[in-house]
Amino acid sequence: MKKKCLLFGGAGFIGKNLATHLLSEGYDVYIYDIMVTHSYTKEELEHIHYVEKSLFQDDELDTVVANMDVIIHLVSSVGPASSMINPEKCYSQDVAKTVEILESMRRNNVNKMIFISSGGTVYGNTVCESYCEDMPLYPRNHYGVTKVTIEKILLMYNDIYGMENIILRLSNPYGAGQLSKKGIGAVTVFAEKILADEEICIWGDGNVVRDYIYIDDVVKMIGKFVEYHNNSNHEVYNIGTGVGISINELIHILEKQIGKTANVIYKQSRDIDAERNVLNMEKTIGAIGNNICYPIEKGISKYLEVLENQENYEA
Numbered sequence: 001m002k003k004k005c006l007l008f009g010g011a012g013f014i015g016k017n018l019a020t021h022l023l024s025e026g027y028d029v030y031i032y033d034i035m036v037t038h039s040y041t042k043e044e045l046e047h048i049h050y051v052e053k054s055l056f057q058d059d060e061l062d063t064v065v066a067n068m069d070v071i072i073h074l075v076s077s078v079g080p081a082s083s084m085i086n087p088e089k090c091y092s093q094d095v096a097k098t099v100e101i102l103e104s105m106r107r108n109n110v111n112k113m114i115f116i117s118s119g120g121t122v123y124g125n126t127v128c129e130s131y132c133e134d135m136p137l138y139p140r141n142h143y144g145v146t147k148v149t150i151e152k153i154l155l156m157y158n159d160i161y162g163m164e165n166i167i168l169r170l171s172n173p174y175g176a177g178q179l180s181k182k183g184i185g186a187v188t189v190f191a192e193k194i195l196a197d198e199e200i201c202i203w204g205d206g207n208v209v210r211d212y213i214y215i216d217d218v219v220k221m222i223g224k225f226v227e228y229h230n231n232s233n234h235e236v237y238n239i240g241t242g243v244g245i246s247i248n249e250l251i252h253i254l255e256k257q258i259g260k261t262a263n264v265i266y267k268q269s270r271d272i273d274a275e276r277n278v279l280n281m282e283k284t285i286g287a288i289g290n291n292i293c294y295p296i297e298k299g300i301s302k303y304l305e306v307l308e309n310q311e312n313y314e315a
Helices: 013-024 087-107 142-161 186-195 215-227 247-258 282-288 296-309
Strands: 004-008 028-032 049-051 070-073 113-118 166-170 172-174 199-203 212-214 236-239 263-267
Touching: 004 013, 013 028, 013 215, 070 087, 070 215, 087 113, 087 142, 113 142, 113 215, 142 166, 166 215, 172 186, 172 215, 172 296, 186 199, 186 247, 186 296, 212 215, 212 296, 215 236, 215 282, 236 282, 247 296
Parallel strands: 004 028, 004 070, 028 049, 070 113, 113 166, 166 236, 172 212, 199 263
Antiparallel strands: none
């Protein structure tokens, strides 16, 4: 019998790519998202089960959670910057609803949630070569605090109720389907601005370093954790490449591959931005093996091909 995977937020950038990967691996995929029919074609919908509804307005979670094997939680109501404008939303919606999902899982004997957390915000601004999962966490915005809070709740459910919840701290994904209009995803935003001859605004001097990972590598790693089992209650893993690239280096790579010069405007740095954020991948490799990721140059080349080949591509 096919394993049933329920993706909360399955119509978004990561969710849709993950659904495609899981289908290719033979899973029975269920999508829960308010934008399902907007994001999937009629042909794609034929291969999935779906509920088109807002998670934050649903009081009948048992009907979708029951009989699932794995829940994958991709939903977030805010981003790092917007969380500082409307902080109460993070806690009243994201935290509260995650507890509701976990309680529904308990009632229905569903023991495994994979929660996509944020490797980019939970560690804070500790100066080090790369961040390991057991380091102290010092998030610098409400978005990061929300992710840490949810992480702690999932691990508590592992400890108290014997669940097998897994937390994946994701670095900076990019690739087909990312919404540039949300202003999230440096590779996507910068690429489209260079192509359109628009200004790129950089907070600081452009020397902040990030870990960028191509979406195909992200979903392959998440897919491996669907089958992963361990006896430990502290299941937290980084998802990244382990390689750091500065903003200035990223723009240079994009300029070279696109063949155009970027119009960059530098502005005063922001307190919420960490100077360096690169994820250590040793623990993850130990758990699921070494997923050889696309180098940034090859990943960007692949992504630009996607944009080129889809005239009506909706980013």
